[in-house]
Amino acid sequence: xxxxxRAEHVAKIFRQQVRRSGMLGPLxxxxxxxxxxxxxxxxxxxxxxxxxxxxxxxxxxxxxxTMIKMLTGILAPSAGTVSVLGRNPxxxxxxxxxxxxxxxGQRTQLWWELPLIESFELHRRMYRVPxxxxxxxxxxxxxxxxxxxxxxxxxRHLSLGQRMRAEIAMALMHDPKxxxxxxxxxxxxxxxKDVVRxxxxxxxxxxxxxxxxxxxxxxxxxxxxxxxxxxxDGKLLFDGTIAALRxxxxxxxxxxxEFAQDPGHVELDRAEPAGGEGVQRLxxxxxxxxxxxxxxxxxxxxxxxxxxxxxxxxxxxxIRTHYQSKVSA
Amino acid sequence: MSAFLxxxxxxxxREAEHRSRILMRILGGLVEILARISIWKAAFGGHGxxxxxxxxxxxxxxLIGGTILSSWDATMIVRDVGAxxxxxxxxxxxxxxxxxxxxxxxxxxxxxxxxxxxxxLPVIVIMGSxxxxxxxxxxxxxxxxxxxxxxxxxxxxxxxxLVGLLSFWVFDAxxxxxxxxxxxxxLSGGLVPIWFxxxxxxxxxxxxxxxxxxxxxLAAYLGQRDLTEExxxxxxxxxxxxxxxxxxxxxxxxxxxxxxxxxx
Numbered sequence: 001x002x003x004x005x006r007a008e009h010v011a012k013i014f015r016q017q018v019r020r021s022g023m024l025g026p027l028x029x030x031x032x033x034x035x036x037x038x039x040x041x042x043x044x045x046x047x048x049x050x051x052x053x054x055x056x057x058x059x060x061x062x063x064x065x066t067m068i069k070m071l072t073g074i075l076a077p078s079a080g081t082v083s084v085l086g087r088n089p090x091x092x093x094x095x096x097x098x099x100x101x102x103x104x105g106q107r108t109q110l111w112w113e114l115p116l117i118e119s120f121e122l123h124r125r126m127y128r129v130p131x132x133x134x135x136x137x138x139x140x141x142x143x144x145x146x147x148x149x150x151x152x153x154x155x156r157h158l159s160l161g162q163r164m165r166a167e168i169a170m171a172l173m174h175d176p177k178x179x180x181x182x183x184x185x186x187x188x189x190x191x192x193k194d195v196v197r198x199x200x201x202x203x204x205x206x207x208x209x210x211x212x213x214x215x216x217x218x219x220x221x222x223x224x225x226x227x228x229x230x231x232x233d234g235k236l237l238f239d240g241t242i243a244a245l246r247x248x249x250x251x252x253x254x255x256x257x258e259f260a261q262d263p264g265h266v267e268l269d270r271a272e273p274a275g276g277e278g279v280q281r282l283x284x285x286x287x288x289x290x291x292x293x294x295x296x297x298x299x300x301x302x303x304x305x306x307x308x309x310x311x312x313x314x315x316x317x318x319i320r321t322h323y324q325s326k327v328s329a
Numbered sequence: 330m331s332a333f334l335x336x337x338x339x340x341x342x343r344e345a346e347h348r349s350r351i352l353m354r355i356l357g358g359l360v361e362i363l364a365r366i367s368i369w370k371a372a373f374g375g376h377g378x379x380x381x382x383x384x385x386x387x388x389x390x391x392l393i394g395g396t397i398l399s400s401w402d403a404t405m406i407v408r409d410v411g412a413x414x415x416x417x418x419x420x421x422x423x424x425x426x427x428x429x430x431x432x433x434x435x436x437x438x439x440x441x442x443x444x445x446x447x448x449x450l451p452v453i454v455i456m457g458s459x460x461x462x463x464x465x466x467x468x469x470x471x472x473x474x475x476x477x478x479x480x481x482x483x484x485x486x487x488x489x490x491l492v493g494l495l496s497f498w499v500f501d502a503x504x505x506x507x508x509x510x511x512x513x514x515x516l517s518g519g520l521v522p523i524w525f526x527x528x529x530x531x532x533x534x535x536x537x538x539x540x541x542x543x544x545x546x547l548a549a550y551l552g553q554r555d556l557t558e559e560x561x562x563x564x565x566x567x568x569x570x571x572x573x574x575x576x577x578x579x580x581x582x583x584x585x586x587x588x589x590x591x592x593x
Contacts, residue, residue, distance in 0.1 A: 074423040076586065093585075097426035109421050113343040125335040126425055154346070 003047035004178060004210050005071060009080035011234075012041040012066050040066040042234035043080070050177070053204045053211040055221030057319075058231040064214040067231075068182045071212070072102050085177060098127055101171030101209075105183035109167060110155040116166055117151045120173060127174035134173065141169040144199060161192035168196065172203065178210045179203070185217055197223045218316040230319070237322075249318045252284040254311040255295075260304035269298045279306075332427060333435045340439025344447075351447055358396060358452035365391040365520075366460055380524055389463040390522060390547050392456055396449035398481055398543040400513040403489045404506050406437055410493030411502020430490050430577050437486055466552025473559050477546035480566040485542050487573030488513075494577065497584040518544025524553075538569035 015035040020028050041063040048054055058064050069075040070082050073089030073096045082089060089096040103109070110119040124134045142148050145165040150158055158166065164184065171179060181200070185193045201224045204211050213225060221228055221242070228245055230238040238245055246252075255271065259279045266273075271283040285295065292310060299305065369387045373379060379387075410433070413419045422429050453462065465471035492509045496502045514520055515530075516539035523534045523544045534540045545566060549559050 069420065072424060074420050090585075093423065094426045094428065097424060102424045104420065107418060107421050109424065111339060111343070113346045114339060118339065118342070122332075122335050122339055125332040126427055128332070 003083075004050045004052075004085060005048040005212070006046075006083045007067070007071075007080070008045050008082075010041055010044050010067070010070065010077045010082055011039065011079040012063070012070060012075065013078040014038045014040055039234045041070070041077070041231075044231065044234070044236045045080075046229055046236070046239055048210065048212065050210055051204070051208045052227060053201070053225045054213070054227045054229060055225035056212060056214040056229050056231070057216065057218070057221060058214075058237075059216060062231045063234040064231065065182055068102075068180050068212070068214055072100060072180055073097065098174065099177050101174070101176035101179045103164075103167045103171045103179070103181045103184050105164070105181070105186040108155070108163065109170065110163065112156050113154055115152050115154055116147065116158070119155060119166075120170060123170050123173050129174045133175065137173050137175065141172060144202070145169045145195070161188050161195075164188060164192065164196060165199075168199065172209070175207075176209065178212065181211070181213045183215055184213065185215065185220055193217070193219075200224050218319065245318055246313065249322050252286060253313065255283045255285055255292075256307075256309040256311070257281045257283070257305060258307035258309075260306050263300070263303045266299070266303070268295055271295065333431065336432060336435035337439040337442070340436040341443045344440055344443040354444075354448050355451050358448055359455060362392060362395050362452060362456045365395055366456070382522070382524065385461060385463055386551050387522075388460050389551065392453055392460075392462055393550065394519045394543045394547055396452050397445055397478065398517075398519060398546055400485055400517050400519055400542050401510065402444065403437070403441075403485045404510045404513070406433065406486075406489040407493045407496070407502055407506040407509055410490075411496040411505070414496050415502070428581065430494070430581050433490050433493070434486055437489070438482070441482065441486075463551070465550050469556055470549055470552050470559070473556070473563060474546055474550045476563050477541070477549050477566065480563060480570055481542050481546050483570035484538050484566065484573060485513075487570060487577055488538070491573060491577050491580060494580045494584050513539055513542065516540065517542035518547075522547070524548075538566070538573065541566035541569060 014037070016038050017029065018034045018036055019025065020034070044063075044067065056064050056067065066075065070077050071084055071089060073084075073093035076090045084096055085099055087096055110116065111122060114122075120138060123129075129137070142151060145168065147162075147166055147169060150162055155163065155166070168181070168184065179200075184200070185196055188196065197220060200211060200213070203209050204224070211224065213220060215221060226241055228238065228240065228242055229236065230245075238248060240248070252272075254274065255268075256276070257266070257280070259281075262278050263281075266281050268283055270288070271285050274282040274284045276282040292308070296305070296308065366388055369384060369391060373384045373387070377383065413422065419429075422432060425432065465474055489509065492505050493502075495505055499505060516534050516537055518534065518540050519542065523531050523540055526534060534544070545562055548554060549563075554562070
């Protein structure tokens with residue numbers, strides 16, 4: 001299969017003006033502005049296949065939004081090339097726009113003063129969606145996102161959660177091949193986040209829509225995206241599955257055993273003791289896919305095991321470990 | 330085209346949402362027209378005509394020039410475009426499968442139609458019933474006037490969008506807005522007809538497209554020139570509109586490369 005999105009050695013350098021201090025500073029800034037380059041995106045390459053759901057992850061200022069803006073054609077890369085559906089998204093912005101859907105969590109694409117349904121109508125005309133397709137999509141999306149209760153209400157009266165559901169529904173109204181989401185769950189409460197996540201993974205599964213999602217909420221990625229691209233300081237840190245991430249960054253599952261009475265010395269095959277004393281013992285398990293029962297069978301026959309807890313490290317933990325090690329390095 | 334009309338309608342309906350503003354703007358319009366008429370009454374000071382123009386004609390000029398053909402509010406485009414760029418909202422517009430200047434034009438036409446219908450018309454009816462509104466010189470002049478209004482709108486919008494797009498380079502849209510406002514107040518002839526201008530300024534005003542915004546349509550309405558001359562001037566105005574449209578397209582293609590979308 002050929003890639004639906006391709007980024008090759010993409011870089012984006014912004015010029016940021018340096019402000020000089022003192023009374024004469026603003027004057028100097030005006031007469032001879034001094035700028036310094038900021039590498040928002042620094043030599044990133046990746047390919048995304050049709051139907052994939054990819055999480056684009058990184059801390060604030062890592063260059064996530066900048067990459068999305070280049071893929072959606074509203075910014076041009078300073079170096080390297082991006083290609084979306086075989087096109088240069090910036091040079092062919094209008095054509096590209098017809099085939100992608102975009103949701104920016106922090107900006108609205110809905111018409112603020114008008115009832116929600118009129119935003120949908122305007123969208124239909126702008127994207128030239130055939131009437132029958134529009135009727136079907138609108139009915140589906142209104143039902144899935146539960147929009148019917150407020151579809152006649154002006155957008156400015158909607159809550160953030162309602163608005164975000166509406167934004168996502170609108171972005172899908174023209175059957176886009178790719179859906180870009182920039183921080184779609186930002187500011188949403190737990191329930192609203194859950195609705196959005198379930199919906200996105202369903203759209204990806206059922207319609208085969210390719211999804212690219214930036215976030216710093218790791219749960220978004222765990223629930224929607226099998227593949228993860230991690231960036232920091234504009235550079236690519238990791239590209240692969242969540243399982244591979246665990247291996248790469250050395251995160252291991254943690255096993256807690258609780259005994260009825262102190263079992264003395266406990267040893268488990270290939271597991272590293274990680275503290276605990278008395279009736280409670282902790283171990284770090286290697287990522288070797290062995291069943292838990294197999295590991296536990298190494299316990300002494302007389303050990304009176306009361307409880308077993310297995311803790312899977314979330315990506316949050318993995319990434320926190322990674323960033324902490326970077327800071328201390 | 331359907332998207333364009335949909336945007337025009339949406340902008341019209343959006344304006345209709347601000348009901349209290351409509352009343353205030355009608356009041357403002359009445360006061361402005363009253364001021365203009367008072368100034369002309371004082372200027373005429375009992376004389377029947379000035380440079381061949383009667384007071385009644387000047388009242389009609391003020392009524393139409395201060396409402397339908399006013400360039401004052403069109404400068405808001407510059408402020409809107411500036412704000413869109415400063416806040417980064419331009420990103421949302423760029424995501425849509427339409428060219429931004431075309432979207433701007435559609436929205437501004439919607440706003441303009443709304444203003445004509447709900448603000449200009451009441452002001453003209455109220456002030457016209459008090460001070461008298463002259464009918465067009467003839468049916469032919471009336472039809473020409475309609476053509477002129479279309480050209481006027483095209484030139485005004487073209488120029489406003491052009492200046493608005495300059496905010497991509499000049500981040501302070503406020504300065505651009507006042508530059509445009511001052512320029513149009515003098516050169517469109519909306520405030521004072523160009524036939525009262527000193528010769529030098531009149532020549533400058535005639536050489537630029539802005540006189541088609543208010544002066545030429547009103548001169549046609551009042552029958553200042555014969556029909557052949559009117560047709561030629563109207564065609565020249567359409568030519569200017571085309572030039573501005575090309576300029577907008579060119580500046581937009583440059584601006585696209587320049588776009589820096591602010592904010593995350």
